[in-house]
Amino acid sequence: MKKIINDPKRVVEESVAGFGRAHADLVRVELEPVHVVRADAPIAGKVGLVSGGGSGHEPLHAGYVGFGMLDAAVPGAVFTSPTPDPILAATKAVDGGAGVLHIVKNYTGDVLNFETAAELAAMDGITVRAVVTDDDVAVKDSLYTAGRRGVAGTVLVEKIAGAAAERGDSLDEVADLAERVNANxxxxxxxxxxxxxxxxxxxxxxxxxxxxxxxxxxxxxxxxxxxxxxxxxxxxxxxxxxxxxxxxxxxxxxxxxxxxxxxxxxxxxxxxxxxxxxxxxxxxxxxxxxxxxxxxxxxxxxxxxxxxxxxxxxxxxxxxxxxxxxxxxxxxx
Amino acid sequence: MKKIINDPKRVVEESVAGFGRAHADLVRVELEPVHVVRADAPIAGKVGLVSGGGSGHEPLHAGYVGFGMLDAAVPGAVFTSPTPDPILAATKAVDGGAGVLHIVKNYTGDVLNFETAAELAAMDGITVRAVVTDDDVAVKDSLYTAGRRGVAGTVLVEKIAGAAAERGDSLDEVADLAERVNANxxxxxxxxxxxxxxxxxxxxxxxxxxxxxxxxxxxxxxxxxxxxxxxxxxxxxxxxxxxxxxxxxxxxxxxxxxxxxxxxxxxxxxxxxxxxxxxxxxxxxxxxxxxxxxxxxxxxxxxxxxxxxxxxxxxxxxxxxxxxxxxxxxxxx
Incomplete structure (x- = not known):
């Protein structure tokens, strides 16, 4: 294996730290637990958008944190779902009182862990809606998925829903739009x-x-x-x-x-x-x-x-x- | 060899054609001879910036054609200098009367062919200055170069010189600045x-x-x-x-x-x-x-x-x- 890495177990942590330094104008990086938050979050009255999933798909999702797109990204280990803990931390960090939208690619682990985090957030009084992307027509059900997989369409959902949140749409409006984009x-x-x-x-x-x-x-x-x-x-x-x-x-x-x-x-x-x-x-x-x-x-x-x-x-x-x-x-x- | 190509001899032409379709808002693509020109070129009174070289280094250079950066890019065959003909065509296409700057990576073929194109342009009354980038500290003289090679610093030269041209600097001012960036x-x-x-x-x-x-x-x-x-x-x-x-x-x-x-x-x-x-x-x-x-x-x-x-x-x-x-x-x- 030839890679530009140090310790295979620290790849995500070290990379996200580098990302945070390179883009300090856009984001702040938290390492315990690992999540990337828009520099000016939370924004009062704006719906917060959180996405995440296994690392290895960069620039998805941290590369899409900033004005007009995501408020936070939660990178798991490479090709491994993030646990509920950092998803919850990210959700809290971006809640500006208007609720939080979870954008989740359709993989069993991601869906479960985002659901758990949403339940925990609800206990803290944060309203969460989730949109599960499943744009891949290649296969129905697969190694890691029931139903279709969420792939590149997710980027388009994040951009368009992010712009809607930025202009002040409500949580339901942003979530419905995200579903419409995914459906198309x-x-x-x-x-x-x-x-x-x-x-x-x-x-x-x-x-x-x-x-x-x-x-x-x-x-x-x-x-x-x-x-x-x-x-x-x-x-x-x-x-x-x-x-x-x-x-x-x-x-x-x-x-x-x-x-x-x-x-x-x-x-x-x-x-x-x-x-x-x-x-x-x-x-x-x-x-x-x-x-x-x-x-x-x-x-x-x-x-x-x-x-x-x-x-x-x-x-x-x-x-x-x-x-x-x-x-x-x-x-x- | 596994590649997403059709005929190996038509890779550059087909790719540049796709680039032109994807970015019709930014550029227009000419295929005979192959060069990529900013959509609104020539711009009267603005110094025109032309760069080019072998293909295979994308997004360099066509990806940098547009407002605030290059006015034209001339892609040769993969890892092969473009001939003087398309360089001349690009130079003419972007000449807005204030002269044209050639930004050339220091490879023997590139330098020679840009020089020839500049001489031909001069016969048409176009003033050309050239800046040769040579930022690579790794080796002095190499397979394709006398002196140092021009590499990633070229992107920075193109961005900064492009911004100077956009604000209305003269050909000598833009060229001197490009040399200062390369030197640093x-x-x-x-x-x-x-x-x-x-x-x-x-x-x-x-x-x-x-x-x-x-x-x-x-x-x-x-x-x-x-x-x-x-x-x-x-x-x-x-x-x-x-x-x-x-x-x-x-x-x-x-x-x-x-x-x-x-x-x-x-x-x-x-x-x-x-x-x-x-x-x-x-x-x-x-x-x-x-x-x-x-x-x-x-x-x-x-x-x-x-x-x-x-x-x-x-x-x-x-x-x-x-x-x-x-x-x-x-x-x-």
């Missing part, structure tokens, strides 16, 4: 290589030199099928077809097209894939109104990508465009 | 793995499972030495020591600390490295005033990182903070 987002990914969890020290799965896993999860969970080496355009089609059929997306729809890198794929490949995806959508009369291309939700150094489509309405476009100031997404302010 | 920037990198150039199809060099190359270039050119697996903190020290000695940086200095990923290294490792670098600088009484952490100048999917220190003055800080709106760097507007 569909994703699917593929992997060319596995990744190595630091405390495991070995690749999380095996993929031969001439194999590609279609429908991979962000922890290397199995997807739909393994295929041989194929041209990029064919791979893009393999991801897009099930996405387009699922909602479904059709002529006249306006979408946000999100091509996400899994961590180890060069940007030149992501834009090459974007080109094909954009072409397919145009052919179908679907209008690409907004785009996002880059490493936004990753699986450590895994080579691969995912494609996400979000069916947009006017409100979502307005909130997507609204100012955001975080380590990983920043515009308009 | 020092970088050094390391690699854990090699990368595969698409049209080559094989790793650009060999690195054993227990070896790390210290002082690597952004094309996998050899560095200073190979070492065994070591803790991250020790690796950071190996990069920082020659950087600190070279300028030198000392007590009371204000710096921008830039930890750059080579493309295949997870963000969690970059922030972990940032933590140690920040710690070392504090111990020496050097004040980290600004930071940048992420994949900003890469070598395809290479695992590794570089550290850059820029000694700041008040003007550089002001220009660093000035609004920028590009695909890869965006704030304040």
């Amino acid at each position: 987002a569909r994703s699917m990914g593929l992997a060319l290589t596995a990744c190595v969890v630091p405390h495991a020290g070995e690749p999380s799965f095996d993929l031969a030199e001439d194999e590609i896993e279609i429908g991979i999860g962000i922890h290397g969970e199995p997807g739909r099928e393994r295929v041989g080496l194929e041209p990029a355009d064919r791979l893009v089609d393999r991801l897009l077809e099930p996405i387009l059929e699922d909602l479904p997306f059709g002529e006249g729809d306006r979408v946000l097209l999100f091509v996400n890198g899994m961590g180890g794929t060069p940007q030149v490949e992501l834009y090459l894939a974007y080109r094909r995806a954009d072409e397919v959508l145009r052919e179908r009369g679907i209008s690409v109104e907004r785009s996002l291309v880059g490493n936004y939700i990753t699986a450590l150094e895994m080579q691969g990508m995912s494609i996400t489509l979000l069916k947009l309405d006017d409100e979502m476009i307005e909130l997507w465009d609204a100012p955001v100031q975080t380590a990983a997404l920043r515009w308009g302010r | 920037a020092r970088s050094m990198g390391l690699a854990l793995t090699a990368c595969v150039v698409p049209h080559a199809g094989e790793p650009s060099f060999d690195l054993a499972e227990d070896e790390i190359e210290i002082g690597i270039g952004i094309h996998g050119e050899p560095g200073r030495e190979r070492v065994g697996l070591e803790p991250a903190d020790r690796l950071v020290d190996r990069l920082l020591e020659p950087i600190l000695e070279d300028l030198p940086f000392g007590e009371g200095d204000r710096v921008l600390l830039f930890v750059n990923g080579m493309g295949g290294t997870p963000q969690v490792e970059l922030y972990l490295a940032y933590r140690r670098a920040d710690e070392v600088l504090r111990e020496r009484g050097i004040s980290v005033e600004r930071s940048l952490v992420g994949n900003y100048i890469t070598a395809l999917e290479m695992q590794g990182m570089s550290i850059t220190l820029l000694k700041l003055d008040d003007e550089m800080i002001e220009l660093w903070d000035a609004p920028v709106q590009t695909a890869a760097l965006r704030w304040g507007r």
Whole structure:
């Protein structure tokens, strides 16, 4: 195992500490228990947004803490759900009296631990609603999930719901909107290589030199099928077809097209894939109104990508465009 | 070779086309010959900034085209200098009558081809000045360079010079400032793995499972030495020591600390490295005033990182903070 780390058991703690120093203008970092809070939290009267999950998916979630997006992020160990304790601490830290929204990717451990934290927060008089994201069309039920997995659509939920909270929407309004975004987002990914969890020290799965896993999860969970080496355009089609059929997306729809890198794929490949995806959508009369291309939700150094489509309405476009100031997404302010 | 590509010979063209579609609000893309131009170029009375070089280092340079940074980028084939023809086309496209600055990384082919393009532009009545970046302290002279190589400091030159051009500085003022930034920037990198150039199809060099190359270039050119697996903190020290000695940086200095990923290294490792670098600088009484952490100048999917220190003055800080709106760097507007 070759990694730029010290002690495998201290990777998350040391990395989050570095994140806090690099972005002291945006966040403060608490290490016992580990959570990352927006520098100016709590904000009186504003709904607080908390997300979290296993580490290894950076910039998700700490990279999205700041103005117009999350109020706190709770990183667990690599690919391991955070316990209720730091989720509760983060929830308390961002409660400005208007309630707190938990944005939870659909993995059994995450869902359970966020639920427990919400119950504990309720005892302290904090109203919590939770939105569980499940945008991955690849598989229903998997190693770590009942139902679909929450993947890259989560980034879009966090951005749009965060903008709604920033403009003063109520907890129910923000939560309903987050659910609407999740309901209109569909994703699917593929992997060319596995990744190595630091405390495991070995690749999380095996993929031969001439194999590609279609429908991979962000922890290397199995997807739909393994295929041989194929041209990029064919791979893009393999991801897009099930996405387009699922909602479904059709002529006249306006979408946000999100091509996400899994961590180890060069940007030149992501834009090459974007080109094909954009072409397919145009052919179908679907209008690409907004785009996002880059490493936004990753699986450590895994080579691969995912494609996400979000069916947009006017409100979502307005909130997507609204100012955001975080380590990983920043515009308009 | 596993890559998300179609024809290895068309990688750059297809990727740049995708980039243009994803960022049509920022740039327009010309494919014959390939160059990327700011959407609103030329801007009358503003100095135009053009950079370029081999592809494979994305987001450098196309990701920095936009308000407050570059006016055009000229991507060559992967790890191959662009020819004078597209450099000339880009120079003409951004000339607003106030002259054009070429920002060139110090590689023999790049320097020659930008010089030729500048001579041709002069025949068309366009005044061109060139700044050659050479911030890499690792080696003097190398496979592709006489003198030091231009690496991550180039991003800082482009940002700060771009802000100066945006506020209306003259060509000489922008060029002198770019030279001052380069003269105050020092970088050094390391690699854990090699990368595969698409049209080559094989790793650009060999690195054993227990070896790390210290002082690597952004094309996998050899560095200073190979070492065994070591803790991250020790690796950071190996990069920082020659950087600190070279300028030198000392007590009371204000710096921008830039930890750059080579493309295949997870963000969690970059922030972990940032933590140690920040710690070392504090111990020496050097004040980290600004930071940048992420994949900003890469070598395809290479695992590794570089550290850059820029000694700041008040003007550089002001220009660093000035609004920028590009695909890869965006704030304040």
